Structures are given as C-alpha cells and as structure tokens.
Amino acid sequence: MWRLRMVAAGIAFGVLVEEVSASAFVGGAYYRLGDQDPGAVSGTLAANPTLDSFGEGLHLNRFGSPKYSSDVPPRGPVDSKLSMAFANVGLGGPAFPSVYGQSESLTMVEQGYALEMWVKAGPLDLDGPQGPIISLLAYNGNPNSNGFGFFQRDRSYVARVGVFEHILGPATVGEWHHLAYVKAFDTAAYFFDGSLVAETQSDPIPQKATDGFWLGGYGDPLAGGEFLFNGWMDEVRYQSFNPLAAGAFEPTAFLIRPAGDVNRDGVVNIFDINLVSSHWGESGPAGDANGDMIVDIFDINLISRNWTPTGAVASATPVPEPTTAMLMMLTAAGWCLLRRPAT
Ligand SMILES: [Ca+2]
Numbered sequence: 216m217w218r219l220r221m222v223a224a225g226i227a228f229g230v231l232v233e234e235v236s237a238s239a240f241v242g243g244a245y246y247r248l249g250d251q252d253p254g255a256v257s258g259t260l261a262a263n264p265t266l267d268s269f270g271e272g273l274h275l276n277r278f279g280s281p282k283y284s285s286d287v288p289p290r291g292p293v294d295s296k297l298s299m300a301f302a303n304v305g306l307g308g309p310a311f312p313s314v315y316g317q318s319e320s321l322t323m324v325e326q327g328y329a330l331e332m333w334v335k336a337g338p339l340d341l342d343g344p345q346g347p348i349i350s351l352l353a354y355n356g357n358p359n360s361n362g363f364g365f366f367q368r369d370r371s372y373v374a375r376v377g378v379f380e381h382i383l384g385p386a387t388v389g390e391w392h393h394l395a396y397v398k399a400f401d402t403a404a405y406f407f408d409g410s411l412v413a414e415t416q417s418d419p420i421p422q423k424a425t426d427g428f429w430l431g432g433y434g435d436p437l438a439g440g441e442f443l444f445n446g447w448m449d450e451v452r453y454q455s456f457n458p459l460a461a462g463a464f465e466p467t468a469f470l471i472r473p474a475g476d477v478n479r480d481g482v483v484n485i486f487d488i489n490l491v492s493s494h495w496g497e498s499g500p501a502g503d504a505n506g507d508m509i510v511d512i513f514d515i516n517l518i519s520r521n522w523t524p525t526g527a528v529a530s531a532t533p534v535p536e537p538t539t540a541m542l543m544m545l546t547a548a549g550w551c552l553l554r555r556p557a558t
C-alpha cells in the first residue's frame with residue numbers, strides 16, 4: 216500500500232513536473248554512535264562531539280557522561296560494533312543523565328523525510344516500581360511545539376510530532392527495537408521492528424523544526440534539560456528525499472536486517488539454512504535464528520517465513536528460484552532432522 220501510493224503520487228505529480236530529479240535522496244544525518252568516532256572503545260566516555268557520518272557533518276555535542284557500549288542490536292547493521300549507553304540509574308552507572316545535541320535542526324524543506332533508530336530501554340529503578348517515563352530518544356526540533364522524533368512514553372515507544380504522539384510498540388526493558396517514521400507529502404507512516412504499524416493522512420504533519428537536534432534528552436541536563444532517557448541507542452539516521460523521484464530512493468530501506476538472516480549477509484536464503492544445519496541441536500547463538508538459543512526446526516520455520524524474494528538481491532551470488540529454494544529448504548530440513556542427536 217505504502218509503495219503503491221508513493222508510485223501513484225510520483226506518476227500523478229511527475230506529469231506536472233518538467234524535470235524530475237534523478238536522485239531522490241537530498242541529505243540528512245547519520246549517527247553511528249561510536250563506529251564513526253576515532254578511537255572509540257566500549258566502556259569509555261564517548262567523544263565530544265560524536266560524529267555525523269553524512270557529508271553535512273552535523274556533529275552532536277556531549278552533555279554528561281554517555282559511554283560507548285559493545286551492546287549492539289542483533290539485527291542492526293553488521294558493521295555496527297558500538298552503541299551509546301545513556302544508562303545511569305539502575306544500570307550500574309553514575310546516576311547522572313547524558314544527552315547529545317546541537318543547536319541547529321536538521322533540514323525539513325523536502326516533501327519527504329525519514330527518521331529511524333535502534334533503542335534498548337533500561338530499567339529506571341531495579342528496586343522499585345517503574346515510575347512514569349517521558350523520555351526523548353531522538354528528536355529534531357522542540358518537542359513541546361514543533362519538529363518530530365521518537366519518545367519513550369511509559370511502557371511504549373512513540374513517534375512524536377510536537378505534542379502529538381502515535382504508539383509504535385512496547386518499550387520492553389533489555390531488548391533492542393527498531394523505530395521508524397516516514398513522512399511524504401501529507402502521509403505519515405509508522406514502523407516498529409521493520410514492520411508497518413500505521414499509514415495515515417489524518418495525523419498532524421510536523422511543523423518546521425527549531426531549537427536543534429537531540430538524543431537522550433532535550434537540552435543540557437545541568438541547565439534545565441528535560442525528557443532524560445535511561446538506556447542504549449544506536450544507528451540514528453535521518454534522510455530527506457524528494458518523493459516525486461520515487462524509485463530512486465526507498466525510504467523504507469531501514470537499517471534492520473530481516474529476521475532469519477543468521478549468517479548476517481542481509482538476505483534470507485539457503486546459506487542461512489546451511490548455517491542452521493551445521494549447528495543443528497546445539498545450544499548457543501550460532502545458527503540460532505529465533506533467539507531462543509536452541510538450534511532446531513523452529514529456526515528453519517522462521518527462515519522459511521522470511522525467505523528473501525528472488526530479484527530482491529543485488530548480489531553476484533546466484534539465488535535459487537522460489538520452487539527450487541523450497542525444495543532445497545525442505546531437503547535441508549529433512550537432513551537436519553536425520554542429523555538430530557538422540558535425546
Ligand atoms: Ca553503531
């Protein structure tokens with residue numbers, strides 16, 4: 216539905232526009248939160264600033280003591296080896312909030328833009344009940360009036376547009392989740408862990424952002440900063456694009472690898488089956504697709520449900536046709552069952 220509507224919009228407007236840009240991607244910012252910072256080491260005080268790896272260089276200033284962490288999202292980019300820990304209360308760190316930000320907001324002049332990030336909520340207080348939580352995760356603008364971004368609201372992650380909020384999914388403590396928001400013309404689309412949650416033209420469209428771009432809180436915690444966050448985040452990416460050039464840029468090509476990609480090459484195919492079969496019956500992460508630390512038929516099931524369609528793979532590796540692939544998969548599954556150790 217999303218892509219159809221974008222294509223339809225592209226065709227409808229394309230005939231009215233004499234020259235459609237060949238490159239729909241316009242600009243943005245990408246905070247890898249360690250992987251781009253020179254000399255970054257897990258467990259140490261993070262750099263000031265932390266670097267934006269896109270060309271515009273909208274680096275973020277440090278407030279407080281955020282630390283690099285080797286705790287990264289398992290379905291995140293393969294080359295993400297570091298995340299950022301804003302953790303404090305209840306996580307063994309200093310009970311002192313941390314924020315990254317800069318006074319300049321990211322550009323919103325294009326008709327389309329997309330924001331995505333990985334986040335892992337930490338416990339607010341290990342010894343007592345969770346209090347109300349209103350934490351800024353990533354936000355472009357002033358969260359009390361304009362711009363857009365992501366918040367944790369109690370036990371939910373939400374996309375926030377000024378004071379309007381749309382729930383994305385549960386903020387489960389200790390688990391990584393991927394959040395995404397895509398706006399094109401007057402359509403807003405919300406995603407949780409790579410899946411579309413809602414697509415609507417009824418929700419408010421963001422007002423032009425002022426007062427900066429922020430991660431982990433709004434403003435210096437020592438000078439009235441608010442909405443402070445407790446947990447980890449990684450791979451925060453903002454991209455603005457021209458929706459009229461649909462096809463040249465896919466705003467939903469998020470930084471999340473498909474479920475079932477156990478060999479971490481970005482696609483789900485026979486090589487993942489092979490990896491499962493080579494670790495069949497073992498306990499541990501190797502070859503485990505569904506995260507239960509056991510390598511068995513449920514991992515084969517997960518892989519088969521998430522099989523990458525033929526043609527979606529831009530790779531020199533030959534990909535079996537679906538029917539061939541299914542036969543190979545069933546053969547592999549049968550072979551795995553035969554190899555299953557007696558219990
Ligand atoms: Ca990273």
Ligand SMILES: [Ca+2]
Pocket residue numbers: 475476477478479480481482483484486487
């Ligand atoms: Ca794979």
Ligand SMILES: [Ca+2]
Pocket residue numbers: 503504505506507508509510511513514
């Ligand atoms: Ca498993």
